[in-house]
Structure formats: structure tokens, C-alpha cells
Amino acid sequence: MSALVDGLVSHGLEHACVSPGSRSTALALALSRHAGVSVHVHLDERSSAFFALGLAKATGRPVAVACTSGTAAANLFPAVVEASTSRTPLVLLTADRPPELHGVGANQTIDQRDLFGGYVKRFVDAPVAGDPPDAAHWFGVGLEAAEIARRHPPGPAHVNVPFRDPLAPSGDEPEIGHHDSLPPGTSRSKARTRRADVEKLAEQMKEVERGVVVAGALREDASPVVDLARTLGWPLVAEPTSGLRIPGALSAGAFLLASEAFLSSHVPELVVQVGAAPTSRAGLAFVAEAKRLVIEDPDRLIADPARHASLRLEADPASLSRALLTRIDPREGSPWWREWEEADRAARRAVDGLIDSWDEPFEGRVARDLAACLPDGAALVVGSSMPIRDLDAYMRPRGGVRVLANRGASGIDGFVSTALGVAASGASTFALMGDLTLLHDASGLLWSAGRGHDAVFVVPNNDGGAIFSFLEQRGLPEFDDLFATPHGLDLSRVAAGAGARHAQVDRGADLAPTVLEASRAGGVWIVEVPSDRDVNVARHLEVSAAVASALEVRG
Known part of the structure; x- marks a missing residue:
């Protein structure tokens, strides 16, 4: 062997x-x-x-x-x-x-x-x-x-x-000549950018002033997309897992896509989706209802659950964007772009002003503040269900942080082990997950927490599956037993049993210093943030109402 x-x-x-x-x-x-x-x-x-x-x-x-x-x-x-x-x-x-x-x-x-x-x-x-x-x-x-x-x-x-018995090998195995390894992070090939695709998309983009770029999950750096959107004078709505939630992308794009009033007067003529399909229902509806939808699909994901795209290009977004930049005249600062930017600033002010006024650590603020406080070079691994959605809605644009998630099939299983695997790569690793996601992979925590890894797990603990409180199952009489599944477990004891360390955050302003102190101490930490499911739903609704009011005042 x-x-x-x-x-x-x-x-x-x-x-x-x-x-x-x-x-x-x-x-x-x-x-x-x-x-x-x-x-x-x-x-x-x-x-x-x-x-x-x-x-x-x-x-x-x-x-x-x-x-x-x-x-x-x-x-x-x-x-x-x-x-x-x-x-x-x-x-x-x-x-x-x-x-x-x-x-x-x-x-x-x-x-x-x-x-x-x-x-x-x-x-x-x-x-x-x-x-x-x-x-x-x-x-x-x-x-x-x-x-x-x-x-x-x-x-x-x-x-x-x-294998046949005996199963323990004996004797010398012949040596095989070694070949040079490939450098880190490269593949034998990636999606090729075809000249015909560049010309086809360039022609469509030249004709359109009112366009929007939506970036879903991407595996590789696609930062030239930001330059392309700015040159076109189009807003960029980028999910954190795209690697493009950086300066140049909208800060509150998820809230704008969820605002029917705003979208009714800001209907794009062309939407270009880069990478995987959006995570949020509002994002999915936005691309599904676009007048014209073009998908840049570097990984053959199809990424078109509504079967709505008029054109799908298998291309590397970075090289495609660089090629397009040579063919498109700059329209930076167009009236269309300014309207989205002004609305984005108004929405962000409304969100931050409201959630910063609450003393308790609202789950949306946890996502925002965690992403903001991490050191450059950190990896943030985000769990499915509410954490990935809260990060998408509340994270401010910033560079220096790589956001990873198991969003291929979007399960919560194995998440703790996934995050510890990221930590084993040598990355400074932080994770945001729900309490059920932590418990679902408790065996991974029990086995690996004491084996020399460094990772900080931030866990909003709402004693169950919070996402179901936002879904139609909430009204069923069996809601708690079959969907919310409250566990009543003490996460500090779970941590102690696994050999991990534990801290609890009861005030919103305390999250960032607690996370950074845990990271400096080393080892595996569970930073627990207690949360009430019903209050969490109410707080999300208050934020949405505050954004709606801010956009209405703006006109």
C-alpha cells in the first residue's frame, strides 16, 4: 500500500x-x-x-x-x-x-x-x-x-x-519513484473563459445601465468581480461565502432584496449571478424574478433552481471579469448605482442603530460582531440554518477573513468536525453555529477537542432549532416536539466533558472581547450566547421594520 x-x-x-x-x-x-x-x-x-x-x-x-x-x-x-x-x-x-x-x-x-x-x-x-x-x-x-x-x-x-488475511503486512514493499507535488490551492484545470462567452456577455452588459451582480458561494478568489461591478455602475450583493463581502459590495444588500417597496421602484434589467444560488428566500426570489438572468457557473453547479437563466456560462469569474473590464466603458457613479448605495447606507444605519441599542446579544448582532472582530487571516466557518442567514444579513463588508460553510447540501451534520479540520490546516479558526449543530456532532467534539487544535466556537443557544420559528411549522401544535426539539442541556458541561473550555456572553458588547480572549488562550472554546427563540423572532421583525421605515423616509 x-x-x-x-x-x-x-x-x-x-x-x-x-x-x-x-x-x-x-x-x-x-x-x-x-x-x-x-x-x-x-x-x-x-x-x-x-x-x-x-x-x-x-x-x-x-x-x-x-x-x-x-x-x-x-x-x-x-x-x-x-x-x-x-x-x-x-x-x-x-x-x-x-x-x-x-x-x-x-x-x-x-x-x-x-x-x-x-x-x-x-x-x-x-x-x-x-x-x-x-x-x-x-x-x-x-x-x-x-x-x-x-x-x-x-x-x-x-x-x-x-484484503485477505493476514492483515498485518510483512516484508519490504518496493519503493516507487516520487513525482513533484502540485503547489497548494491549485487544480489541474479550472473553468476556461472562452472568448465567445466574453463577447456575448460584454454585449449584454453594454446595453444595460440598471443591472445587479449577485454573488453566491465561490471556492476561489473572484475579487475582479468587485472591480467589474464598480465599472458597470451596478450594485454588488455578495454573500459572505463568495469571498466578495469586501469593500465595494453592499453592506445591507440582503435587506434591500427583502424590501418589496424598494425593489418595486428598482427593477433591474439584467441580473448576473456569480457562483452558487443565493441562500435567502429573498435572494432566490430576486434572481428567479429577474427580467433577464445570466449565471456565471465556474463549478458546473447549474445554480438555477427556478430554471430561469437566459444564459449560463461555465467560466472562471476572475478571468471573465478581467476580460470584460477591457471591453466595457466605465459607468462608475451612475444614478442607478447611487440610488442603491444611498438605500444601502440608510438600511445599514437603521440596522446598526437598532441592534446596538439592545443590551442582550441579539443573534444578528452576534453574527455581525463576530465577523467584524476577527483578525486578518482568520477563517470563519459558518453553520447552516440561522447562522449562515444571519451572517448574510448582518455582516459588514471587510477583507482579511475567509468564510467557509457546508452549503453544498446545507446539512448541519459533521459541522464541528469540519471546523476542526479547518483548524488543522493551520488557519486561525472561528466558527458560528447553532446549539443543535453543536450537539449533532458532539462525538466529533468529544474526540478532537483535547487533541491540540485551536478553535473558538460561538454558539447562540436558543434551546432548539430556531429556524423553524421563522417557518410555517411554527403554528403546528407539535411544533416543540417535532421541530424546535428543545434539549435542555448545559453546554458548559458538554464542553467540560469534551475537554473544551467554556465562556458565556450575556451582553452584546461583550462578545468580541470574549472571543478574542479565548483565541489568545488557545485550545478549543465554546463561547455560549444564550438566546430566547421567541424574542429572537421578534427582534428580527423589529429590524425588518426599522429598515422599511428608513427606506420609506428616504423616499
Whole structure:
């Protein structure tokens, strides 16, 4: 198996996550004994796979996940789905029983062929380890798996390796010549920007003064999009996961998209969506109802749930924007742009003035203040449900922070492990998650919190699933039992049981200093922010009303 690992390393793999198991002994030893691989051991295969996912998201490099046969392999599935839908490179190494033990009731044996279906880019059902072919073949298997995982668009590849007894390898394995690794954060290829696409989009943009750029989640730097929007004189509404919630983007764009009154008098002729589909209902409705919608889709996501786009371009947004800038005359400061900018400033003043007047730590303010206080170079990992929506609505534009999230399939599972995987990459790591998201991956916290990682988890604790309080299920008599699911658990005891440290924030102004103090102290911290679900709903409504009033006064 050392040849297999040599092949993986030659294509940029540096990390592997391993769970204990007998059948996977040779895989675990080969990874552990390779000088070029850092091995992270996890008891739970699901947490292991999500930890690998976080590492891969943070580094852009393929990360291996190795496990034994049977349900151990099946536990990788949730992370495989997220890796597939968020275009994240993983290499899944599953040990298996040899062919003669299949279909005869052998222990710990399931059919692992094509176990992950269409969620992997390539499935390799390898020959029994130890049988012919030779080591050079195994090197090729590893090389191809890592290359496939990394090739545009990136995603998971699965190598299933059967082993016969004895399971502990003996004898020397032949050395395979090493190849130069790829540099960090690069792929063999990315979406190509075709000249015909540049010309086609440039012609449409030249004709339109009243346009809007909407940026959804993106994997790679697309900062030239900001320059293009400014040159066009179009407002840029950028989600934090786009990497474009930086100066030049609107500060309160999510509130403007949610304002029917504002949009009724500010109807764009063309909307250009860059990257994934919007997160919020208002954002989805905005692009779905656009007169004309063009989607720049660098990762073949389609990203058009309403099937509304008149044109979809598979292109790298950065290079496409640079090319467009050479073909478009500047319209900076156009009347259309000034109207959006003035409305944005009015909305931001209304939001900040109101939430800063409340002593208690409103969840929207938690998201805003956390994003604002982080040091340059930090990674902010954001959980699904309310945290990602609050960050989208309340985060002010700023540079220097990378926002990551599991928004491919938008689950809450494995989030703690994902964030700890990001921390293992060496990034200064902070995370914003709900209390149920924390508890859903409590096994990841219990196993990893005391293993030398540094991460600060900010957890608004509203004793249940707050997002359902904003949805139609709120009126059902079974709301608490089936949807809100209050847990009544003491998060300080959860932290203590895992070997993490705990702090509680009861005043809004105390969040930033508490977070920064925890980060300086090192280790894994849970910064708990108690919140009442009903009050949280009321506060969100008050903010919306304040924005509506501010926009109405502005006229």
C-alpha cells in the first residue's frame, strides 16, 4: 500500500484521516508511515470524513479518508455528499473483504461497489491487495485518484481495496519513484473563459445601465468581480461565502432584496449571478424574478433552481471579469448605482442603530460582531440554518477573513468536525453555529477537542432549532416536539466533558472581547450566547421594520 500512498502524495495529498479497523490495517500503516502525510485519527468514521472535508476546503488539496469495511464505509456518505455538491476534493480509501467472502454471510461484509453512487467522480474496485498487478500499478491507482479528485470541478474519488488475511503486512514493499507535488490551492484545470462567452456577455452588459451582480458561494478568489461591478455602475450583493463581502459590495444588500417597496421602484434589467444560488428566500426570489438572468457557473453547479437563466456560462469569474473590464466603458457613479448605495447606507444605519441599542446579544448582532472582530487571516466557518442567514444579513463588508460553510447540501451534520479540520490546516479558526449543530456532532467534539487544535466556537443557544420559528411549522401544535426539539442541556458541561473550555456572553458588547480572549488562550472554546427563540423572532421583525421605515423616509 505504500505505492498507493506514494501516488496520492505525488498529486498534492498531505493529510489523511484514519479510523481504527482490522481490515484497513495496511492502509492505515501506509499512510502513517509516509513522511509526507500528516495522519489524523478519529474513532467515528462520520466525524473523520467531515474533518477531512474541512481540511480539503481550507487547503484546496485532496485529503484521504481511510476506514475498514461494512458500515464504517457507509458512515462516510454524508461528507461525500457535501464534498460532491460543494466541489471539495476527497479520496475515499475503503477496505473490503475479498470476493470469496461476499454473498456468503461473512462478518462485516456489505456490497461496497459504487457505494456512493453518483456522488463520487470515479469509483475504482481495486484488485485484492497482494495479488498481481505490481507496485507500479498501485502507484498509478493513487495518482489517478488524487488527480481525479482535484481535476475541475473537484470532488470525491473512491478506491475500494479488498484484503485477505493476514492483515498485518510483512516484508519490504518496493519503493516507487516520487513525482513533484502540485503547489497548494491549485487544480489541474479550472473553468476556461472562452472568448465567445466574453463577447456575448460584454454585449449584454453594454446595453444595460440598471443591472445587479449577485454573488453566491465561490471556492476561489473572484475579487475582479468587485472591480467589474464598480465599472458597470451596478450594485454588488455578495454573500459572505463568495469571498466578495469586501469593500465595494453592499453592506445591507440582503435587506434591500427583502424590501418589496424598494425593489418595486428598482427593477433591474439584467441580473448576473456569480457562483452558487443565493441562500435567502429573498435572494432566490430576486434572481428567479429577474427580467433577464445570466449565471456565471465556474463549478458546473447549474445554480438555477427556478430554471430561469437566459444564459449560463461555465467560466472562471476572475478571468471573465478581467476580460470584460477591457471591453466595457466605465459607468462608475451612475444614478442607478447611487440610488442603491444611498438605500444601502440608510438600511445599514437603521440596522446598526437598532441592534446596538439592545443590551442582550441579539443573534444578528452576534453574527455581525463576530465577523467584524476577527483578525486578518482568520477563517470563519459558518453553520447552516440561522447562522449562515444571519451572517448574510448582518455582516459588514471587510477583507482579511475567509468564510467557509457546508452549503453544498446545507446539512448541519459533521459541522464541528469540519471546523476542526479547518483548524488543522493551520488557519486561525472561528466558527458560528447553532446549539443543535453543536450537539449533532458532539462525538466529533468529544474526540478532537483535547487533541491540540485551536478553535473558538460561538454558539447562540436558543434551546432548539430556531429556524423553524421563522417557518410555517411554527403554528403546528407539535411544533416543540417535532421541530424546535428543545434539549435542555448545559453546554458548559458538554464542553467540560469534551475537554473544551467554556465562556458565556450575556451582553452584546461583550462578545468580541470574549472571543478574542479565548483565541489568545488557545485550545478549543465554546463561547455560549444564550438566546430566547421567541424574542429572537421578534427582534428580527423589529429590524425588518426599522429598515422599511428608513427606506420609506428616504423616499
